[in-house]
Amino acid sequence: MAVLFGKLVFRLSKMLGYKGSSLPGMVALKIYPGFLSQISKKLDRRIVLVTGTNGKTTTNNIIASIMRASGYKIVCNAEGANMINGIAAAFILAADFKGNLNHDYAVLEVDEASFPHVTKYLNPEFVVINNFFRDQLDRYGELDKTILFIKDAVKKLEDTVLIANADDPLVMRITAFSKHKTVYYGVLTKSEEQFVKAKETKEARFCPVCGSKLIYDFYHYSQLGDYKCEGCGFKRPDLDICALEVKLLDGGICSKVCDRIHKMEFEIKLNIKGFYNIYNALAACAFSRLKAIDVPIIQKALFEYKPVAGRLEVFYNDEKEILLNLVKNPTGFNEGIKTLGSIEKTKDVFIAINDNHADGIDISWLWDVDFEFLADRGDVLSFICSGKRSEEMALRLKYAGVPVEKIKIIKNMREAVAVVVNEKAKNAYLFATYTALWPVQRYLKAILKSSEKEQRACKMK
Amino acid sequence: MITVCHMYPDLLNLYGDRGNVIAFLKRCMWRNIPVNLVEVGLGESIDFEKIDFLFLGGGSDTEQNLIARDLMKRKKLLSQAVENGLVVLAICGGYQLLGRYYRTLDGKEIPGLSIMNHYTVAGKNRLTGNVAVEIELDGKKHKIVGFENHAGRTFLDGVKPLSKILSGFGNNAKDGTEGAVYKNVFCSYLHGPILPKNPELTDHLIKLALERKGIQQELLPLNDQFEKQAKEYILSKLL
Numbered sequence: 001m002a003v004l005f006g007k008l009v010f011r012l013s014k015m016l017g018y019k020g021s022s023l024p025g026m027v028a029l030k031i032y033p034g035f036l037s038q039i040s041k042k043l044d045r046r047i048v049l050v051t052g053t054n055g056k057t058t059t060n061n062i063i064a065s066i067m068r069a070s071g072y073k074i075v076c077n078a079e080g081a082n083m084i085n086g087i088a089a090a091f092i093l094a095a096d097f098k099g100n101l102n103h104d105y106a107v108l109e110v111d112e113a114s115f116p117h118v119t120k121y122l123n124p125e126f127v128v129i130n131n132f133f134r135d136q137l138d139r140y141g142e143l144d145k146t147i148l149f150i151k152d153a154v155k156k157l158e159d160t161v162l163i164a165n166a167d168d169p170l171v172m173r174i175t176a177f178s179k180h181k182t183v184y185y186g187v188l189t190k191s192e193e194q195f196v197k198a199k200e201t202k203e204a205r206f207c208p209v210c211g212s213k214l215i216y217d218f219y220h221y222s223q224l225g226d227y228k229c230e231g232c233g234f235k236r237p238d239l240d241i242c243a244l245e246v247k248l249l250d251g252g253i254c255s256k257v258c259d260r261i262h263k264m265e266f267e268i269k270l271n272i273k274g275f276y277n278i279y280n281a282l283a284a285c286a287f288s289r290l291k292a293i294d295v296p297i298i299q300k301a302l303f304e305y306k307p308v309a310g311r312l313e314v315f316y317n318d319e320k321e322i323l324l325n326l327v328k329n330p331t332g333f334n335e336g337i338k339t340l341g342s343i344e345k346t347k348d349v350f351i352a353i354n355d356n357h358a359d360g361i362d363i364s365w366l367w368d369v370d371f372e373f374l375a376d377r378g379d380v381l382s383f384i385c386s387g388k389r390s391e392e393m394a395l396r397l398k399y400a401g402v403p404v405e406k407i408k409i410i411k412n413m414r415e416a417v418a419v420v421v422n423e424k425a426k427n428a429y430l431f432a433t434y435t436a437l438w439p440v441q442r443y444l445k446a447i448l449k450s451s452e453k454e455q456r457a458c459k460m461k
Numbered sequence: 462m463i464t465v466c467h468m469y470p471d472l473l474n475l476y477g478d479r480g481n482v483i484a485f486l487k488r489c490m491w492r493n494i495p496v497n498l499v500e501v502g503l504g505e506s507i508d509f510e511k512i513d514f515l516f517l518g519g520g521s522d523t524e525q526n527l528i529a530r531d532l533m534k535r536k537k538l539l540s541q542a543v544e545n546g547l548v549v550l551a552i553c554g555g556y557q558l559l560g561r562y563y564r565t566l567d568g569k570e571i572p573g574l575s576i577m578n579h580y581t582v583a584g585k586n587r588l589t590g591n592v593a594v595e596i597e598l599d600g601k602k603h604k605i606v607g608f609e610n611h612a613g614r615t616f617l618d619g620v621k622p623l624s625k626i627l628s629g630f631g632n633n634a635k636d637g638t639e640g641a642v643y644k645n646v647f648c649s650y651l652h653g654p655i656l657p658k659n660p661e662l663t664d665h666l667i668k669l670a671l672e673r674k675g676i677q678q679e680l681l682p683l684n685d686q687f688e689k690q691a692k693e694y695i696l697s698k699l700l
Contacts (some may be wrong), residue, residue: 136477142521205471213503280528321665361590362608367477367505391690392658397688399483399657409690 022081025088028038028287036084036121039101043075044368045125045159047106048287052171053114055280056082056210058272058311062284067299069104071291080415083114087122112143114144116153117434120376126290127154128163128283132170132333133222133366133411152273154178163286165279166237167224173208176234183290185282187239190218190226209234221276221338222331241286246278248342259289266295268302273312276335278332310437312339317421317448321345322428322445326437328360330368336431345426347381352413352436354389359433363389365394375401380399383407383423384415387436417443421451463496463670463693464514465487468555470500473518476610478552480654482516484663484694494667494682503531513670513693519554529558532574540576547647548670552655556641557581559614577643579620581613581682584634588612592629592651593699594639596662598675603661606695607651618640628699645669658691 040047048059077090087108110118112420113134129150134143151174154162164175166184175182197301205223207214212231219225223250229237239260239337246255254269270281283301288298307313310326323340327333340347356362374380383406385393390409397407410416417440420428432440467482468509482498486650489496501507511516533537543549549559560579560614573580589610596605605624614633622632623640631639631650640649647666649655654665665678671678 144521144523211523362476362610362652364477364480364608364654365478367483367654367657370472388696391687391694395657395687395691396480397481399487401487404684404687409686409687 001093005440009310021088022083022085025090028092029085029088034378036088036091037079039095039099040106042101043103043106044124046104046129047108047122047124048126049118049122050109050128050130051112051328053133055130055187055276055406056109056331057129057308058277059280059283060107062077062302062305065290065291066284066298067304069301070297073102075103077108082109084117087118111148116149119153119157123157124160126161126163126287128287128289129174130165130279131224131285133329137173139454148173161290163283166239167220169208169214169223169227174394176208183240183286185276185286186236186239187220187246188239188242188244189210207231207234221335228234229365241282241289243278243282246275248275256283257285262289268299270302270305272305272307274339276334308442310432315444316446317451318424318456322421322427322430322444324430324441327431327433330365333369335430337370340429341373343427346381347427348382348384348420348423348425348430349380350384350386350416350420350428350430351393352416352432352440353389353393354387354433354436355389356435358435363392366393371397371400371402382423383414384420385409386411386413387433413439414443418447421447463494464499464511465496466499466501466507466515466548466639467517468501468517469503471502472524473520475520475670476699478654480516480548481552481656484656485514485661488660488663488683489667491683503527505669509538512547513674514666515549517549517551517555518658519552524661525554525642528588529571532558535575539574542644543576543644546645546673548666548673550647550666551646552652553611553650557615558616559646561646563613570663574599577616577620577646578618579641580618581615584614586628588634590629590697591699592639593627593696596624597626598661598665604693604696605659605662607653607655609650610652611650623647658688660685660688
């Protein structure tokens with residue numbers, strides 16, 4: 001009954017022009033709160049939950065494509081609808097009108113704050129915990145509490161295997177004390193391409209066991225790296241799945257992956273930029289190897305993986321490369337700035353900041369982002385600030401030391417996108433917060449489509 | 462030379478408060494006022510007599526407890542410096558620490574530095590949102606904006622408030638005050654951060670720091686177009 005209503009709501013909301021990714025779930029849960037545990041029982045715990053601050057969508061989607069490639073029929077909340085309603089909606093859309101589920105596995109990304117709520121209904125086979133960074137504080141209170149809530153929720157799970165990022169001491173706050181079997185992944189050695197600036201905002205600096213300050217052999221980025229505690233001897237655990245010799249290529253990443261559980265090594269190559277994606281790939285490799293999926297299938301799925309909207313999505317306007325990068329917190333933004341900095345061509349930078357509820361109404365975190373890195377770079381020709389908080393963004397850039405004449409405020413997003421596409425530089429790099437992402441993507445596609453038509457018309461003449 | 466001291470920059474770095482230090486430094490540099498920055502971590506030594514402007518931010522619970530312990534060891538020296546007119550900006554957790562105590566939900570009183578007379582009591586829900594206040598500096602009234610996010614309710618107990626609330630919760634969601642002032646110590650709950658969008662306050666702090674060094678100088682006016690626009694957005698949303 002609840003499923004049926006959910007499906008009707010989905011049809012209706014689609015007809016009204018919404019994406020329908022959460023509303024059906026909300027309705028179904030209202031009608032029958034127990035439906036989620038009932039429907040998931042049919043899967044008999046064949047569920048993986050992916051949580052953490054950054055990379056949930058990418059990790060989840062990589063896992064989903066590997067599973068699909070190896071013949072699983074899966075339930076997946078691919079649109080990033082990762083709170084309880086979105087997860088309920090994923091099951092509703094997968095089930096038939098009688099509420100039967102004809103699927104083999106559920107691959108679900110779960111919002112950190114919703115995790116304890118979701119695990120009340122679902123008892124997963126695997127939980128992937130990727131990282132914790134500061135994110136939308138006004139919604140979650142503070143990071144410490146979020147981690148504590150997840151830790152308590154994990155404690156209640158039975159026979160769940162944890163797949164955890166060993167490079168993040170904040171993740172260790174959960175797994176170091178857990179009785180659950182834990183498989184650790186991480187980047188074994190310092191990769192040459194990475195650079196770490198002392199100023200960068202780092203989240204965890206304290207030992208999860210005794211509270212002393214952690215000493216790092218090296219950082220990959222933010223607080224991720226090889227750490228140890230001089231107080232109690234706690235250190236980064238041995239890695240079960242690890243990356244060696246991570247290389248950033250033009251347009252992608254490649255690395256050797258060592259699977260120490262099965263004592264074997266293989267190469268992976270991804271066609272997505274950004275060093276941080278190695279962690280998303282490693283999480284997916286760890287999961288897939290635990291599910292005994294063959295290496296060639298994993299390699300192929302990773303190689304063919306295409307980013308979803310805004311996860312460094314690439315567009316072209318003639319010769320000009322345009323990158324779209326969703327930003328939610330300082331760590332993700334800093335990684336985006338590093339990726340931008342590694343592009344050798346000239347570029348124009350576009351930043352759209354909204355302060356709607358889904359973005360986080362507090363945008364103070366912009367002051368924790370290292371825009372100073374871009375201040376005196378001659379290859380960045382202009383900065384176009386857009387969205388509801390375009391003025392604050394412009395102010396941040398000014399205080400980062402960017403020459404004021406390079407900064408433009410164009411509040412209207414459609415106009416701002418048109419300006420950046422037509423600027424002189426060979427590359428355009430677009431940053432957008434959550435609710436700015438969809439409009440920016442839509443305007444961008446519309447502009448590119450019409451300029452394509454124009455070009456065709458020119459050629460016809 | 463103006464010396465700015467950022468206390469515990471790697472611990473108290475929540476909510477973008479380092480923007481306050483950036484704003485103070487930049488507005489000195491743009492006017493060719495020589496300025497340098499000293500960053501002080503846990504257990505590191507510092508001579509408050511050599512400091513002209515001290516910034517103390519807020520952190521999450523873990524960090525807050527660590528710095529409270531560290532600051533207690535510096536209590537006497539910091540207190541002396543404050544009595545001698547040290548210019549201080551303390552935000553959120555830093556503000557609470559300068560007072561008498563913080564009473565947790567289960568009634569435990571965590572002692573503060575008692576440099577000022579205010580005290581803080583934990584509340585069940587967090588007071589969160591954009592804020593607009595009215596502040597008086599050198600007899601002139603200004604509107605100041607920021608973002609608050611605190612569970613503590615601070616009661617001034619005789620300390621002078623920094624400003625009066627136009628929109629938002631402020632010190633305790635009851636008495637219509639926000640922040641506190643004692644000598645040259647300015648305390649506030651406002652993140653945002655507070656200084657970049659409110660250059661009147663930043664320049665006031667710079668002037669006080671210069672005066673304390675015996676330098677009487679009118680500050681050169683700067684082009685504050687972006688500052689005004691960023692502030693205007695919050696004001697138009699709230700008022």
